[in-house]
Amino acid sequence: MDFNAHKPIYLQICDQICDRILNGDLKPDDRIRSVRELGAAFGVNPNTIMRSYEQLQNDGIIYNKRGIGYFIAENAKETVMETKRKQFIDESVPELAKKMQLLHISANKLLELLAQYHMDQPDD
């Protein structure tokens, strides 16, 4: 894994795990790799992984069994989905709208730009 220099590594790891939950790769009660294991795999200090796991645990996305490891929470997918959608609607959309207005970019133009990025997703 290679990391964006401008965002904390531990948050990028959170994002990566959330993405894997959203796309179904990680399911409830799946064990995720230990801090040491994942640290080695990512070439990152275990403390940094620990920090990611703490964050995710605070958010109710993973839970911990003492001496055993970390596991995906029961309703992790819903939690992540809800959190991210809320963020999207409350932050990304207004910001986007503001930019479009200032830059004179119409909705049509936006659709055109998005078309390049395989927007073949169903609504839900």
Added chain:
Amino acid sequence: MDFNAHKPIYLQICDQICDRILNGDLKPDDRIRSVRELGAAFGVNPNTIMRSYEQLQNDGIIYNKRGIGYFIAENAKETVMETKRKQFIDESVPELAKKMQLLHISANKLLELLAQYHMDQPDD
């Protein structure tokens, strides 16, 4: 002005000035407020304002008359517009596309969300 906690204040000030240039509030050769004045107005250290002005000057958006103050550059609006559009297309759009895909938000849904924010802009 209240500042977003996750973006440097000096950049938020840059943004605010750029916005005012784009919407026509600031025109070429208008004088902008001194670092002291704006610092006081924003409740921010003048050094921070200075940093914003340096940034804008480097980008060719404002210029400096020594001992007098900072002024909006001749082609500021075009410069800003071009820079921001490039950023929008190269950064915002791909990021947006990725989020929409993960969150199963369709283009239609996006338009619907945007509609709340007065999308009555012409293309150009």
Added chain:
Amino acid sequence: MDFNAHKPIYLQICDQICDRILNGDLKPDDRIRSVRELGAAFGVNPNTIMRSYEQLQNDGIIYNKRGIGYFIAENAKETVMETKRKQFIDESVPELAKKMQLLHISANKLLELLAQYHMDQPDD
């Protein structure tokens, strides 16, 4: 059995056994379940149960017949009672007093709160 996340599982198991001794559920020379059996019942590693039994044995609350199992000690109830009362008076009460003071909870309020939990115990 579900375990409190902030106290070691092996101590919670000790507590549970002590409670059963105090309330008369376990009597002197009763055999308690084997580490394997109890481990399976609790969904816990047998080593963890072993650790609980060692602890209780050190405290003189249970004893071991090699190859046969663990048994409640003769004076287990008295031992437990004495130990726990000492703990209660030396640790729980001061801690309680400190909290009540900080949170402005009066003795009356405390009695009121306790009333919900069937405080029909005689003194002794």
Added chain:
Amino acid sequence: MDFNAHKPIYLQICDQICDRILNGDLKPDDRIRSVRELGAAFGVNPNTIMRSYEQLQNDGIIYNKRGIGYFIAENAKETVMETKRKQFIDESVPELAKKMQLLHISANKLLELLAQYHMDQPDD
């Protein structure tokens, strides 16, 4: 400051700050000492202090001004009070009730024990 060995230092620091908020020593918008300063004062690594501050910030008890420091939140006292009271009622009280029942300690006996610890607090 001397620390209890069985509770994480960073949590003990959180508690100490909460206590100072509750007793009125720290008021809204007061600046608290920098991580380095407090670390030096307590003979503790600044990282450990940082961890306390993160925790308190997550709980909405303190907030941060970039490059300036940490400050007591507006309604910190209420937040702390509410959190701790909830904890007291939901956790301490039932646990206390259970212990009293098992150890045959009556409400009167409890009051007697508490009396030593200056229980001259008003209700509220």
Added chain:
DNA sequence: GTGGTCTAGACCACC
């Protein structure tokens, strides 16, 4: 000066 992130390495309790 401030906080924030990260590393390396240690030690501990627990399973």
Added chain:
DNA sequence: GTGGTCTAGACCACA
């Protein structure tokens, strides 16, 4: 083996 806490020290961006 697991996580959890802590230290020491580094480097960075920001005010």
